[in-house]
Amino acid sequence: MSAQSSSVDLKKSLLDTLLAGLLALVIFGPIVGVVLDGYDFNFHADRVVWSVAIVMVGRLLVSVFLQTASGKKFSSRFDLTGSGVVVLPPGYKSNMRWILLLVVLVAAVLPFLANKYILTVVILGLIYVLLGLGLNIVVGLAGLLDLGYVAFYAIGAYGLALGYEHLGLGFWSAIPLAALLAAFAGAILGFPVLRMHGDYLAIVTLGFGEIIRLVLNNWSSLTGGPNGMAVPSPTFLGLEFGRKAKDGGIPFHEFFGVAYNPNLKYIFIYTVLFIVVMTVLYLKHRLTRMPLGRAWEALREDEIACRAMGLNHVLVKLSAFMIGASTAGIAGVFFASYQGFVNPTSFTFFESALILAIVVLGGMGSTVGVVIAAFVLTVVPELLRNFADYRVLLFGVLMVVMMIWKPRGLIRINRIGIAVPEGGAK
Amino acid sequence: MDALFLQQMVNGLTLGSVYGLIAIGYTMVYGIIGMINFAHGEVYMISAYLSAITLALLAFFGLHSFPLLILGTLIITVAITCAYGWVIERVAYKPLRNSTRLAPLISAIGISLILQNYVQLTQGARQQGIPTLLEGAARLDFAGGFVQITYTKIFILLASFIGMGLLTYIIKCTRLGRMCRATQQDRKMASILGINTDRVISYVFVIGAAMAALAGVLITMNYGTFDFYAGFIIGIKAFTAAVLGGIGSLPGAMLGGLILGIAEAQFSSVINSDYKDVFSFALLVVILIFRPQGLLGRPKVTKV
Numbered sequence: 001m002s003a004q005s006s007s008v009d010l011k012k013s014l015l016d017t018l019l020a021g022l023l024a025l026v027i028f029g030p031i032v033g034v035v036l037d038g039y040d041f042n043f044h045a046d047r048v049v050w051s052v053a054i055v056m057v058g059r060l061l062v063s064v065f066l067q068t069a070s071g072k073k074f075s076s077r078f079d080l081t082g083s084g085v086v087v088l089p090p091g092y093k094s095n096m097r098w099i100l101l102l103v104v105l106v107a108a109v110l111p112f113l114a115n116k117y118i119l120t121v122v123i124l125g126l127i128y129v130l131l132g133l134g135l136n137i138v139v140g141l142a143g144l145l146d147l148g149y150v151a152f153y154a155i156g157a158y159g160l161a162l163g164y165e166h167l168g169l170g171f172w173s174a175i176p177l178a179a180l181l182a183a184f185a186g187a188i189l190g191f192p193v194l195r196m197h198g199d200y201l202a203i204v205t206l207g208f209g210e211i212i213r214l215v216l217n218n219w220s221s222l223t224g225g226p227n228g229m230a231v232p233s234p235t236f237l238g239l240e241f242g243r244k245a246k247d248g249g250i251p252f253h254e255f256f257g258v259a260y261n262p263n264l265k266y267i268f269i270y271t272v273l274f275i276v277v278m279t280v281l282y283l284k285h286r287l288t289r290m291p292l293g294r295a296w297e298a299l300r301e302d303e304i305a306c307r308a309m310g311l312n313h314v315l316v317k318l319s320a321f322m323i324g325a326s327t328a329g330i331a332g333v334f335f336a337s338y339q340g341f342v343n344p345t346s347f348t349f350f351e352s353a354l355i356l357a358i359v360v361l362g363g364m365g366s367t368v369g370v371v372i373a374a375f376v377l378t379v380v381p382e383l384l385r386n387f388a389d390y391r392v393l394l395f396g397v398l399m400v401v402m403m404i405w406k407p408r409g410l411i412r413i414n415r416i417g418i419a420v421p422e423g424g425a426k
Numbered sequence: 427m428d429a430l431f432l433q434q435m436v437n438g439l440t441l442g443s444v445y446g447l448i449a450i451g452y453t454m455v456y457g458i459i460g461m462i463n464f465a466h467g468e469v470y471m472i473s474a475y476l477s478a479i480t481l482a483l484l485a486f487f488g489l490h491s492f493p494l495l496i497l498g499t500l501i502i503t504v505a506i507t508c509a510y511g512w513v514i515e516r517v518a519y520k521p522l523r524n525s526t527r528l529a530p531l532i533s534a535i536g537i538s539l540i541l542q543n544y545v546q547l548t549q550g551a552r553q554q555g556i557p558t559l560l561e562g563a564a565r566l567d568f569a570g571g572f573v574q575i576t577y578t579k580i581f582i583l584l585a586s587f588i589g590m591g592l593l594t595y596i597i598k599c600t601r602l603g604r605m606c607r608a609t610q611q612d613r614k615m616a617s618i619l620g621i622n623t624d625r626v627i628s629y630v631f632v633i634g635a636a637m638a639a640l641a642g643v644l645i646t647m648n649y650g651t652f653d654f655y656a657g658f659i660i661g662i663k664a665f666t667a668a669v670l671g672g673i674g675s676l677p678g679a680m681l682g683g684l685i686l687g688i689a690e691a692q693f694s695s696v697i698n699s700d701y702k703d704v705f706s707f708a709l710l711v712v713i714l715i716f717r718p719q720g721l722l723g724r725p726k727v728t729k730v
Contacts, residue, residue, distance in 0.1 A: 023509065023513060026506060026509045027506070027509055027510060027513060030476055030479045030480070030483075030506060031475060031476070031479070031544075031545065031548055031549065032548050034479045034482070034483065035548065035549055035550070036475070036478055036479060036482065036549055036554045038555075040482065041479065041482045041483070041486075047548070139528070143526075143527070143528055145528055145531050145532070147535065189711075192711060192714055192715040193711070193714055195718075196714055196718050199460075199461070199462045199531065200669075200714060200718075202462060202464070202531055203462055203464075203662065203665050203710075204710065204711060204714065206464075206662060207662050207666075207707040207710060208707070210658070210659065210662070210703070210707075211703070211704050211707050214701075214703055214704060215701075215704065218700045218701065349658065353535065353539055356532070356535065360532055364528075389547060390543070390547070392539050392542065392543040392546075393539070393540060393543040393544065393547070395536070395539055396535075396537065396539030396541075396543065397536065397540060398536070399533060399535060399536030400517070400518050400533050400536035400537060400540070402532075403518075403522060403525070403529040403530070403533040403536070404521045404522065404533070407522075407525055407528075
């Protein structure tokens with residue numbers, strides 16, 4: 001048996017490869033090989049040959065690899081269905097505090113060194129960190145799949161734009177109001193659906209995201225339709241960041257007697273955003289250690305047991321859903337002020353998928369992972385503009401591969417507690 | 427009963443029968459593994475492209491008579507879409523059978539993104555179309571108006587009812603159908619009794635894909651245009667239809683599709699056609715609040 005299993009059964013591998021090639025021909029042949037052009041079409045036989053060849057070579061390599069000793073070890077790791085949480089001994093001091101100090105230092109120096117381009121990229125990265133953290137509470141901690149997360153982001157952004165136009169709201173008053181508004185929308189949407197089996201939430205939020213976009217697009221008299229709306233620049237204690245203040249006020253740089261810098265607006269947004277992200281990080285850190293946070297994770301793992309223990313599953317889930325939504329609302333306000341205008345194309349399903357990809361890659365429930373993943377997934381595409389067309393494809397592949405390979409994400413989740421020794425308690 | 431009402435009734439009925447076909451895929455997969463297959467809308471989209479490609483190829487090889495053309499398109503499209511359904515299940519869902527509850531859902535979203543982007547990259551982002559295959563219309567005169575039913579619509583109604591009938595026969599009367607029902611009722615017991623449940627689950631995905639392919643050919647015939655994003659909104663609507671009829675119930679999916687189609691057609695003629703998608707979605711939320719088990723479904727009892 002052991003001698004048999006270590007040798008590679010080449011005949012079986014070749015048969016697998018042939019079958020995979022045939023299947024690839026059937027699947028890719030028509031769509032890749034025949035490109036529609038009006039009522040006519042063009043043949044692209046070379047592309048079919050390439051895709052079939054790639055599938056066959058890939059299948060052959062995988063088939064041979066899985067029969068070798070290291071491949072067997074690799075595939076047996078898939079059978080482990082551990083919870084993926086690493087339990088640390090009590091009294092464990094994390095190195096995180098030093099890393100955090102370093103991050104704060106780098107963040108403090110950045111505005112003095114960076115040019116406008118880098119600053120805008122970092123702001124975008126931080127906005128996605130905020131979105132990722134919010135969605136991580138919903139998907140990662142509470143285990144609720146929210147596919148219309150971008151709707152709450154849109155509510156925040158349009159909240160600022162509409163509030164400015166109709167009520168004269170500014171950046172500062174919009175932040176708490178957007179958070180409340182988004183949380184309220186989350187409650188209205190979530191309450192009826194969260195009573196049901198969890199999967200319904202996914203499709204209802206998917207629909208909700210699309211509906212918000214449709215309404216923003218079609219209700220031209222209120223939202224300006226596809227043309228979007230202008231958003232005011234943020235102010236600091238009523239001081240504006242332009243070279244000249246509107247309505248005869250004093251601009252920021254004159255008031256403080258510093259030289260005028262066209263990046264001032266972005267430096268300001270960056271600073272406030274960084275503080276908000278840090279606050280949310282801290283809040284999330286505390287929340288996961290509170291009874292509420294524990295209840296989220298417990299509900300994710302076993303709903304029936306939790307209800308038997310007397311947890312109100314609807315309220316617990318709703319709290320996660322609303323906190324996640326309000327985070328997205330705040331992120332929306334920052335996004336709108338950063339862009340200077342909003343329109344519906346910023347709030348497509350693609351954005352929801354991107355945020356979900358951040359959470360999936362970063363590890364569900366892991367904070368550090370989400371922060372890193374948010375920067376990787378927003379900054380790397382900025383650098384690789386040539387591959388922009390393949391971004392969505394990459395996200396899709398990422399989600400499938402991550403779910404099969406490491407459903408808990410790349411970064412391990414640590415928790416302080418007393419570990420049960422291997423083989424059960426003594 | 428005015429003419430507009432009846433006209434929209436006919437439009438809604440054709441639309442609804444096609445929704446029903448797609449809803450079958452959702453409801454069968456949900457019934458058997460308790461998972462919402464988000465990629466199902468994309469399977470429909472793929473089949474729309476496949477039907478246009480097959481039509482163009484068949485015409486290129488000199489096939490021009492309508493019955494042969496449509497029969498060939500149907501058979502080839504359904505066959506290739508079934509292959510898609512099988513491969514999707516094999517690649518993205520089968521390895522996750524014993525994973526966390528969220529994993530297959532996220533994997534399905536991934537597949538949906540992959541399929542959309544794959545079609546966009548290979549076929550281009552612009553809208554595609556096919557020429558009208560079946561010209562002409564029947565005209566019923568009324569007091570104060572007339573109702574026009576195109577032959578395409580009649581064909582769609584006939585084809586989708588034949589498709590549903592065939593499926594009902596397969597599920598009710600064949601060995602495969604019996605295995606499907608057994609697996610749906612109790613997967614563990616079914617496998618103890620010698621049913622290869624993994625294979626049955628694959629079959630269910632293939633059946634769902636076949637129904638989506640039929641719908642793809644029919645919708646493409648009716649509207650003539652489609653793009654790589656088409657599966658998204660139709661997918662949500664078909665899911666609404668499945669929930670409306672009671673998810674997990676086969677006649678429910680068909681009934682839900684018809685009701686949703688008619689309601690949507692009437693809404694867009696009476697109130698506003700810009701918001702007809704909003705209407706379907708609002709309907710979904712209302713059903714979930716007041717009757718989550720749907721029209722023909724039974725309330726779910728969770729046992730430990």
